Every structure is written in C-alpha cells, then in structure tokens.
Amino acid sequence: MFGSYRVILVPSFIRPLPLRTSNMEREEVTSTSIRAIGYDPASKKMQVEFVKGAVYTYSDVSEEVYTALMTSTSIGGAFAELIKGGGFPYERTE
Numbered sequence: 001m002f003g004s005y006r007v008i009l010v011p012s013f014i015r016p017l018p019l020r021t022s023n024m025e026r027e028e029v030t031s032t033s034i035r036a037i038g039y040d041p042a043s044k045k046m047q048v049e050f051v052k053g054a055v056y057t058y059s060d061v062s063e064e065v066y067t068a069l070m071t072s073t074s075i076g077g078a079f080a081e082l083i084k085g086g087g088f089p090y091e092r093t094e
Helices: 063-070 075-084
Strands: 034-040 045-050 055-058 090-092
Touching: 034 063, 034 075, 045 075, 063 075
Parallel strands: none
Antiparallel strands: 034 045, 045 055, 055 090
8 A cells, every 4th residue: 555644634723824925125245055135224234045946024223244255255154254153133034
C-alpha cells in the first residue's frame, strides 16, 4: 500500500491571518540572501525583501542604522549584526 495518512480537521472559524502588504519602495541590493530594502524615516520602519520572496517589516529602526546597513560592504552580514542582533520588532508583511 501507500502507507497511512493522517487527516487533521480544523474548525472553520480558524483562518490564517492575512499578510499585511505595503507599497513602501524598496531599493535592490547586492546580497546572496536579501533582494531589496526600503525605509520610511517618518515611521522608522524598514522593509527587507529576501531572495526567497518573503518580506519582513522591522520597526523602530533609526536612520543611522538604516544608513549603516545600506553602506556596508556586506549587506547580509550587516543585517545579521545590526537588525537581527539589534532585536528590532518585526512582522512578515508579504
């Protein structure tokens, strides 16, 4: 036979949360993991679009941190150190 399959019933009132979308302009970057980055200084929000397609929005990012990231010789390394290491709140938006 083909083995056994498990069927999981989910109540109809449980729905996945819709992803928030944004029309923040993003600038393409040279990186093996990040495709583009956008920043809104008024809200201090930064969007990061990854090569695999996911987009995350990071909050409370100062203009200095954004500038340091964008001028880094390694965008991926700077992202890991400054953004992930900085503990900025984030959410998947696309």
